[in-house]
Amino acid sequence: MIEIDGSHGEGGGQILRTAISMSAVTQESARILNIRAGRPKPGLSAQHVTSIEAVSELCDAEVDGLFPGSKEITFRPGQLVGGNFEFDVGTAGSISLIVLSCLLPAATSRATIRLNVKGGTDVRWSPPMDYLKLVHMAMAKMFGVTFDTEITSRGFYPEGGGEVAVEINPAGRLTGAQISSPGQVRRIEGVAFAQNLPDHVLTRMKHAATKQLVGSKEVKIDSNLSKGRSTGAGIVLASVCENTVLGQSALGEKGVRAEALGEGCAQDLMETVRSGATVDEHMLDQILPYMALADGPSLVTAEGMTSHAETNIWVLEKFVGRRFDVKKVGDLVEVRTA
Numbered sequence: 001m002i003e004i005d006g007s008h009g010e011g012g013g014q015i016l017r018t019a020i021s022m023s024a025v026t027q028e029s030a031r032i033l034n035i036r037a038g039r040p041k042p043g044l045s046a047q048h049v050t051s052i053e054a055v056s057e058l059c060d061a062e063v064d065g066l067f068p069g070s071k072e073i074t075f076r077p078g079q080l081v082g083g084n085f086e087f088d089v090g091t092a093g094s095i096s097l098i099v100l101s102c103l104l105p106a107a108t109s110r111a112t113i114r115l116n117v118k119g120g121t122d123v124r125w126s127p128p129m130d131y132l133k134l135v136h137m138a139m140a141k142m143f144g145v146t147f148d149t150e151i152t153s154r155g156f157y158p159e160g161g162g163e164v165a166v167e168i169n170p171a172g173r174l175t176g177a178q179i180s181s182p183g184q185v186r187r188i189e190g191v192a193f194a195q196n197l198p199d200h201v202l203t204r205m206k207h208a209a210t211k212q213l214v215g216s217k218e219v220k221i222d223s224n225l226s227k228g229r230s231t232g233a234g235i236v237l238a239s240v241c242e243n244t245v246l247g248q249s250a251l252g253e254k255g256v257r258a259e260a261l262g263e264g265c266a267q268d269l270m271e272t273v274r275s276g277a278t279v280d281e282h283m284l285d286q287i288l289p290y291m292a293l294a295d296g297p298s299l300v301t302a303e304g305m306t307s308h309a310e311t312n313i314w315v316l317e318k319f320v321g322r323r324f325d326v327k328k329v330g331d332l333v334e335v336r337t338a
Contacts (some may be wrong), residue, residue, distance in 0.1 A: 001029040001074075002318050009299070010310035012049050017101045018289065018312055020075055022319040024059040024105035025293065029076045036071075042067040047093040050119075051101045058105050058113065082111025083084050089119030092160035092230065094126035096284045099149070099166055100136075104289055106168035107145045113168045120155040120275045121162035122193070127282055128249050129164055130191050130236040135247035138240075142177040143290040143298075145169075153228050154195050155231050161229025167292055175297035176337070179278040183242025190237035190267070192262065193224040194252075197233055201258045205235055208262035212270065218229035235262055237269045244278045275303045277332055284335070285309045291324070291337050292316040299336040301329065309335075 004019045016032060036042050046068050051076070056063050060078035079193035087098055095117045121129045127136070129151050131278075134289040137147060139276040149167040155162020200221045213219045221237070233252035238245050252258070272280050279287055284302040285335045288309065291298040302309075305326060313324045325336050 001031055002079075004030060004032045004315060006032050006035040009040050009068055009314055010307040011311070012036060013051075014096070014285070015311060015315055016048055016306050017051055017097065018315045020055045020219045021101050021104050021289065022316065023075050024055050024061065024077045024080065025076050025108050026319050027077055028319060029074070031072070031074045033072050034082070035073070040301065041259040043071045044073070044317050046158065047097070049088045050087060050093060052230075052295050054085070054098050055101050055105055057085055058102055058109065058297055061194075061307070066078045071303065077229070080105055080109035084114045086116045087118070089117065090160070092123050092155055093166050094123050094155040095121055095155070095162055096127045096129050096132055098154060099164070100130065100286065101203050103140070103147065103168060104293065107147070107171040109170055111170060113333060115166040115168070116163070117166070118160070120160050121151055121164060122154060122251055123157050124234060124251060124312070127252070128234060128236050130153035130193070131282070131338055134189065134191075134236055135245050135280070135283060137284055138245040139287055140290065142179070143174045143294050145171045145290065147176065150298040153225055154193065154230070154232070155228070156195065156230040156232030159230035161311050174290060174294040176291070176294040176298040178297060178299040179244050180274065180299055180301065182244045185217060185273060186240050186242065187218040187220065188213055190235060191224055192235045193226070194233035195226045197239045199225055201233055201261045204258040205233070205262040209235060209237065209258040209266040212263055212266035217229050220288055233258065233261070235265045237265050237271055239273050246272050246277070246280045247283065248272065248280065271292045272303065275332065277301050277303050285312055288312045288316060288324070288335075292320045297336065297338055299334065301332045301334050303332060
């Protein structure tokens, strides 16, 4: 059984999600201690409980200590066999974090897995579902993992009300991907969205983003205006390059003008593009489990290492028989597996 100190490094929910996901994939039981020990509210939150429940259902696992506030759990995975599953994160808990927890276990399953998840599609401290559609989906495909996702309804904090359908295909063995250069930018794509707000919010957000992207080869930002239980707005942009996809996002909040959202998101994206990195800071964290499991070498470059990425590497190396090599190359950080 693999023991993980949940207070290590960044010490948050990422340790839990990675450890449980890798336990299901490798079929190695795991005990996670000191869960979120350094946080204001230590132990499992309701959202963490749902993430673990989701993965446990995919692999018919036995789990000890799974309740809100728990500071220690033991996860004993069973077989991944495919099927249809429904999960409700509750209120505006992040749907995308549930999906990310399930992706690799589902991809290594024997048959297609379909998920229907309710909660928040666009909430703080987690990637928007549109980021998964525009960026993560393309990057996962480079390793042989294919999935599709549809946003049925959007959910924002605090009411939630979002719903997402995801279909994940069995991948067999993952293959390594060496992405040493982004290549030329082919196009910029994205989506600006607003719910229970006037349509001029979208217009202003899109216009501000487009102004920052003048000179780009091709720019197409879709609009998504909806009605629902919760109110919110945001924008997700992706730079589709020859060898990679780079993304950025911005979520609305009280007192922040729509123009500031669009402008800031576009500026952040272009800064990442100009850096020469092959993954943005969010994808760096998300791509590491693929690199850990893939046959053959993998390589990506990023603008810098985040605490999330460093902690993720620490967890991954406990489950797989390979090491990550991280080194500074010019202004970038290179991350590789042999």
